[in-house]
Amino acid sequence: MNIVATQDLDKATIAARLGHEHVADIVEFLNGKTAEEATELVGHMPLQWAVEVLDQPQFQDACEVIEALPQDKAVALLEGMSADRASDVLRWIEEPSKSRLREALTPETRRGIDHLLTYPDGSAGALMTTEFVSVPSNWTVGQTLAHIREVEHSRETVYAIYVLTPDTKRLVNTVSLRRLIFGAPDAPIGSVANPYAPITVPPTMSQEEVARIISKYDFLAVPVVDSTGHVLGIVTVDDVIDAMIEEQTEDVQRMGGMEAIDKPYLDISFFEMIKKRGGWLCVLFLSEMLTTSAMQVYADELEKAIVLALFIPLVMSSGGNSGSQATSLIIRALALHEVRLRDWWRVAFRELPTGLVLGSILGVIGIVRIVVWQQAGIFDYGEHWRLLAITIGAALVGIVTFGSMAGSLLPFALKRLGFDPASASAPFIATLVDVTGIVIYFSVAWLFLHGTIL
Structure with missing residues (x-):
C-alpha cells in the first residue's frame, strides 16, 4: 500500500489521502505510526472516517487517541462508535480522563456503555453490542x-x-x-x-x-x-x-512458558518483555533443579556405568516430546469441547496404548542404533552392550508412555482446579517428565544391568 508518497506532506493532506483507502489499510498504516502521529492524523479525518477507524479492534492506539484528542472531538467519536467498541476503549482509559469523557456523553450512550462495562472481560455481555x-x-x-x-x-x-x-x-x-x-x-x-x-x-x-x-x-x-x-x-x-484470535494468542504464549502479552511483539518494551518471560523462566529453572537432584541420587550408578549417561538426553527428550504432543492435543480438544472433564478416563485409556506403541517404536529405533554402532565399530559399548540395548529400549517404552499419560491428564487436572489448561505448557511437561524419567531410566537400568555393569 502506497498511501503517502513523500514525508513532506502535511497531516491534513495525508488524512485526505487515507480516505481513499480501505479501513483495514488505514488501520495498518496508523499502527506503524506513534500514538502522537496517529492522534494528529485521526484529528484531521472527517468524523465518519475516524469513527470507522476507531471501531476496528486492530487499531492499537485507540485509547491513546481518544484520550489525547480535544474533548468535544473525542466525545463525538465515542458517540459514533459501536457501543461495545466504545466500552472497550473507555475501559482502559485512565482516570480522571475516563470519568470526564463518560460524563460528556449523552445519557443514552452513557447508559449503554455503563451496562456493557458491568460484565466481566471475556463474557458474552462484554463482547456484545447493544445496537441491533x-x-x-x-x-x-x-x-x-x-x-x-x-x-x-x-x-x-x-x-x-x-x-x-x-x-x-x-x-x-x-x-x-x-x-x-x-x-x-x-x-x-x-x-x-x-x-x-x-x-x-x-x-x-x-x-x-x-x-x-x-x-x-x-x-x-x-x-x-x-x-x-x-x-x-x-x-x-x-x-x-x-x-x-486474542484468546488463542494468549494460549500459545502460555504454552510457551511465559505470561501472555497484550501488545504486538515489537511494541513491547525491553523491561516489560523481561518481566513477562523472566518469572516463568526462573520457575522452570528451579523446577529443572529437581532433575539434578534426581540424578544425584543415582550418582553411584553413573560412576559404575558412565555409558548410561550417554543416553540420558535421548530418553529424556523422547518423553518430553511425547508429553508435549499429548498436552497440545488435549488443550485444543478441551477448548473445542471435543472432550470434557468427565472424559478424562477415556483419554487415559486411549493414551496408555498410544504411549506404549510410540515408546516401542522409539525403543526399537534405539536398540537398532546401539547394535549398528557396536557392530560397525563406531563406538564400543562394552561386553554387555546387548543388555544395554535392551535397557534403553525398555526405558524408552516406560518414559514415553509416562510422558503421554502425564501430558494428556495434566490439562484435566488444571481445568478441574480452575486454572487455564494452557498453563500445562510444553516446558512444564518436559520438566515433569525429566524428573520422573530419570527415576524410570535408572530403575530399568538397575533391573537389567544389576550384577553386570551395575
Missing part, C-alpha cells in the same frame, strides 16, 4: 423494511431482525435479512420468521462458548438475552473472531 434492529411481532414485512431504512445508520449490523412481543418486549423469534427481503410487504413479520425457537446466549457465557454456538449454527450474530427473555444485545461473528 428489533420490531414488534404485530408489524408487517413492509413496516420492518421501512424501519430498517430509518435506523440502519445507527446500527452496527443488520444481520437479523429480532421480533419482540408488543407489550413485554420479550424475544419471540428472529428473521434473517434474506428471508425478510423475499417476504411480501403486507405479510406479517412472523410469516418470514425462523421456524424454530430463537437460539440465544446469556450475558455471562464465556466468549469461547459463544464462538462454539455461532460456529455450530453458522450464525452471523447471536442475541444475548437475560433471564426474563429480554434482548440485551447481540454478539457478531466479527467480534467473536477478534476475541478468539
Whole structure:
C-alpha cells in the first residue's frame, strides 16, 4: 500500500489521502505510526472516517487517541462508535480522563456503555453490542423494511431482525435479512420468521462458548438475552473472531512458558518483555533443579556405568516430546469441547496404548542404533552392550508412555482446579517428565544391568 508518497506532506493532506483507502489499510498504516502521529492524523479525518477507524479492534492506539484528542472531538467519536467498541476503549482509559469523557456523553450512550462495562472481560455481555434492529411481532414485512431504512445508520449490523412481543418486549423469534427481503410487504413479520425457537446466549457465557454456538449454527450474530427473555444485545461473528484470535494468542504464549502479552511483539518494551518471560523462566529453572537432584541420587550408578549417561538426553527428550504432543492435543480438544472433564478416563485409556506403541517404536529405533554402532565399530559399548540395548529400549517404552499419560491428564487436572489448561505448557511437561524419567531410566537400568555393569 502506497498511501503517502513523500514525508513532506502535511497531516491534513495525508488524512485526505487515507480516505481513499480501505479501513483495514488505514488501520495498518496508523499502527506503524506513534500514538502522537496517529492522534494528529485521526484529528484531521472527517468524523465518519475516524469513527470507522476507531471501531476496528486492530487499531492499537485507540485509547491513546481518544484520550489525547480535544474533548468535544473525542466525545463525538465515542458517540459514533459501536457501543461495545466504545466500552472497550473507555475501559482502559485512565482516570480522571475516563470519568470526564463518560460524563460528556449523552445519557443514552452513557447508559449503554455503563451496562456493557458491568460484565466481566471475556463474557458474552462484554463482547456484545447493544445496537441491533428489533420490531414488534404485530408489524408487517413492509413496516420492518421501512424501519430498517430509518435506523440502519445507527446500527452496527443488520444481520437479523429480532421480533419482540408488543407489550413485554420479550424475544419471540428472529428473521434473517434474506428471508425478510423475499417476504411480501403486507405479510406479517412472523410469516418470514425462523421456524424454530430463537437460539440465544446469556450475558455471562464465556466468549469461547459463544464462538462454539455461532460456529455450530453458522450464525452471523447471536442475541444475548437475560433471564426474563429480554434482548440485551447481540454478539457478531466479527467480534467473536477478534476475541478468539486474542484468546488463542494468549494460549500459545502460555504454552510457551511465559505470561501472555497484550501488545504486538515489537511494541513491547525491553523491561516489560523481561518481566513477562523472566518469572516463568526462573520457575522452570528451579523446577529443572529437581532433575539434578534426581540424578544425584543415582550418582553411584553413573560412576559404575558412565555409558548410561550417554543416553540420558535421548530418553529424556523422547518423553518430553511425547508429553508435549499429548498436552497440545488435549488443550485444543478441551477448548473445542471435543472432550470434557468427565472424559478424562477415556483419554487415559486411549493414551496408555498410544504411549506404549510410540515408546516401542522409539525403543526399537534405539536398540537398532546401539547394535549398528557396536557392530560397525563406531563406538564400543562394552561386553554387555546387548543388555544395554535392551535397557534403553525398555526405558524408552516406560518414559514415553509416562510422558503421554502425564501430558494428556495434566490439562484435566488444571481445568478441574480452575486454572487455564494452557498453563500445562510444553516446558512444564518436559520438566515433569525429566524428573520422573530419570527415576524410570535408572530403575530399568538397575533391573537389567544389576550384577553386570551395575
